[in-house]
Amino acid sequence: MAMGAFVGLVGFSHSFELAWRQMYSNSGTDIAVVPQTFLNTSVNQSGLDKLRTLPVVGEVAPMIFSFMALSADVNALAYGWTADSFEFNAISMIAGRHFRDGQPEIILGELLADSLKKHAGDTLEIQGSNFNVVGVFHGGSALEAGAVIMPLDQMQKLSSLEGKVTAFHVRLKPAPIGESSDHYMARSQASIEAALPGLRAVPAVERASNNQLVLLAHATAWGTSSIALLIGILGIANTMAMSVFERTREIGVLRALGWNSRRVLLLIQIEAAALGLAGGLLGIAFGSLALRVLAHLPQTANVVSASFPIPILAEALAIAILAGLLAGIVPAWRGARLSPVEALRYD
Amino acid sequence: MTNPQLELRAVTKHYDDGRVEALRGVDLSVCAGEFVTISGPSGSGKSTILHLMGGLATPTTGTVLFQNALLGAASDTDTYRSQHVGFIFQAFHLLPTLSAIENVQVPMMAAKGADRNAERAETLLRGVGMENRLHHFPNELSAGERQRVAIARALANSPSILLADEPTGNLDTENSARIMKILTGIQMERGMTLIVVTHENDIADSAPRHIRIRDGRIES
Numbered sequence A: 001m002a003m004g005a006f007v008g009l010v011g012f013s014h015s016f017e018l019a020w021r022q023m024y025s026n027s028g029t030d031i032a033v034v035p036q037t038f039l040n041t042s043v044n045q046s047g048l049d050k051l052r053t054l055p056v057v058g059e060v061a062p063m064i065f066s067f068m069a070l071s072a073d074v075n076a077l078a079y080g081w082t083a084d085s086f087e088f089n090a091i092s093m094i095a096g097r098h099f100r101d102g103q104p105e106i107i108l109g110e111l112l113a114d115s116l117k118k119h120a121g122d123t124l125e126i127q128g129s130n131f132n133v134v135g136v137f138h139g140g141s142a143l144e145a146g147a148v149i150m151p152l153d154q155m156q157k158l159s160s161l162e163g164k165v166t167a168f169h170v171r172l173k174p175a176p177i178g179e180s181s182d183h184y185m186a187r188s189q190a191s192i193e194a195a196l197p198g199l200r201a202v203p204a205v206e207r208a209s210n211n212q213l214v215l216l217a218h219a220t221a222w223g224t225s226s227i228a229l230l231i232g233i234l235g236i237a238n239t240m241a242m243s244v245f246e247r248t249r250e251i252g253v254l255r256a257l258g259w260n261s262r263r264v265l266l267l268i269q270i271e272a273a274a275l276g277l278a279g280g281l282l283g284i285a286f287g288s289l290a291l292r293v294l295a296h297l298p299q300t301a302n303v304v305s306a307s308f309p310i311p312i313l314a315e316a317l318a319i320a321i322l323a324g325l326l327a328g329i330v331p332a333w334r335g336a337r338l339s340p341v342e343a344l345r346y347d
Numbered sequence B: 001m002t003n004p005q006l007e008l009r010a011v012t013k014h015y016d017d018g019r020v021e022a023l024r025g026v027d028l029s030v031c032a033g034e035f036v037t038i039s040g041p042s043g044s045g046k047s048t049i050l051h052l053m054g055g056l057a058t059p060t061t062g063t064v065l066f067q068n069a070l071l072g073a074a075s076d077t078d079t080y081r082s083q084h085v086g087f088i089f090q091a092f093h094l095l096p097t098l099s100a101i102e103n104v105q106v107p108m109m110a111a112k113g114a115d116r117n118a119e120r121a122e123t124l125l126r127g128v129g130m131e132n133r134l135h136h137f138p139n140e141l142s143a144g145e146r147q148r149v150a151i152a153r154a155l156a157n158s159p160s161i162l163l164a165d166e167p168t169g170n171l172d173t174e175n176s177a178r179i180m181k182i183l184t185g186i187q188m189e190r191g192m193t194l195i196v197v198t199h200e201n202d203i204a205d206s207a208p209r210h211i212r213i214r215d216g217r218i219e220s
Helices: A001-028 A047-053 A084-091 A110-116 A152-158 A182-197 A203-212 A212-246 A249-258 A261-296 A310-337 A340-343 B046-053 B077-084 B100-105 B118-127 B144-152 B173-190 B201-206
Strands: A031-035 A058-070 A075-081 A090-096 A106-110 A122-127 A129-139 A150-152 A166-172 A199-203 B004-015 B018-029 B035-039 B061-066 B086-089 B161-165 B193-198 B209-214
Touching: A001 A084, A001 A106, A001 A203, A001 A212, A001 A261, A001 A310, A031 A182, A031 A203, A047 A058, A047 A090, A047 A166, A047 A182, A058 A152, A075 A152, A084 A090, A084 A166, A090 A106, A106 A110, A106 A122, A110 A129, A150 A152, A166 A182, A182 A199, A199 A203, A203 A212, A212 A249, A212 A261, A212 A310, A249 A261, A249 B077, A249 B086, A249 B173, A261 A310, A310 B086, A340 B118, B004 B046, B004 B193, B018 B046, B035 B046, B035 B201, B046 B161, B046 B193, B061 B118, B077 B086, B100 B118, B100 B144, B118 B144, B144 B173, B161 B173, B173 B193, B173 B201, B193 B201
Parallel strands: A075 A150, A106 A129, B035 B193, B035 B209, B086 B161, B161 B193
Antiparallel strands: A031 A166, A031 A199, A058 A075, A058 A166, A090 A129, A106 A150, A122 A129, B004 B018, B004 B061
16 A cells, blocks of 8 residues: 555656656757746746847747646646747647637647536636637647646736746757757856846756656655655564564574574565565556546546656665565564574474 | 594583573583484473584583584584584474475575585485475375475485484374384485484384483483
């Protein structure tokens, strides 16, 4: 159960991060320009013009994102884009059309449209304002497929962020011949930060991993699953202690047959690790099932993908084995210290 | 007498912080290739002697020597048990989750450089007439068969000493005779030292050397 909780929660947070990466990658964003500290959540839109004048900058897309409750049981990410934003490259319309700037129009990701049972031509009330659903799109990641996108100006009104944006997404011009991509990225970051003091230019991949929502998801997942893991370790320790207790005579036999205490310790530790591994495999099955369920629940479908990254599986199995080994230390130590004669006499 | 293979010198063994005196100054020498039986009433200390000779326990006072070297100090008792000693118990003590052939392989895992293959285990089981029960689990075997597997297991690392603690204690007359025949046959054939603790007079008297023990002291 503990490993299931770990796999489910950490898998959730990682799929969330993965979706962010996918989103940046799909749109072709190279750099996100964001406030320097987490204390500020927005930047002045006036920086847009300065950014556009920089020689390394190809295109700039000002944007706002926020997590919104769209109905009693449907939450979704809401984006504010300009109608000409290059972010549209990340999505493809499957019904209707793009929205227009200055209009109370929205487009819905297919998952969200399905959850809300809305189609192009319908209206949707968001935080007291009515919006026309002008299109439904297919998004390359769960974050887009489950999102609502509206004109930046409408989003600014809705969020009381007039004149401000959450970030500028920047597409760089191609790197000059002979300059490495890493060097070009570093130079571009420095150039942007010099032009816009107080802001940070963060490579898109890094931004996908350390934006506040992803960090919060990671922290929650690790915090909760650490508690579950601790309970799991205590469970395995108890099982192993019982096993050593019940097999006292068996351990005595092994010692009588020439097994040294180190080998007995190793045997018990291998069993504990195997128990951890079995728990890990069950946990993966349970966790992936939980993720699948979450990916279909209206409350979470818009931010969770049922896909399960291989590194998470490997990480979960490694942690499960480590938990087993940790849990096995005390029982193994006790088993290894048993006197062979006392153990043989044990009933 | 030739050089003793195993020797107990002025050995005492106390349990429960000295409240139980299992052995009270025992001197005993056993030569290589000897067949010795030890008998005595319950609690007389006969099993304790076997445990000390097998390196399973250490004396409270006195010394135990194997080939004139102090056991438990100069030599590693785990290595001593895995290389030089084979144990046979009254309750067989086979591992219930392992088949007969796997049980025989268990001591092989403890011996350095030991040949742990199944072929050798099979040969040993054939030697005790268990060729048709190789893959049977202990709960599928009769008491006599279990003890024969235990004998094969005791021989796994080709020890020079066989220590048997009441090996026929859980067997009927027919199986007791068969087990003793196997043990003495192995002792003769391999020239091993065989020390059998028993409370059965006919078995005790069948050995060339019979040691009687009472109240932690050797009587004769």
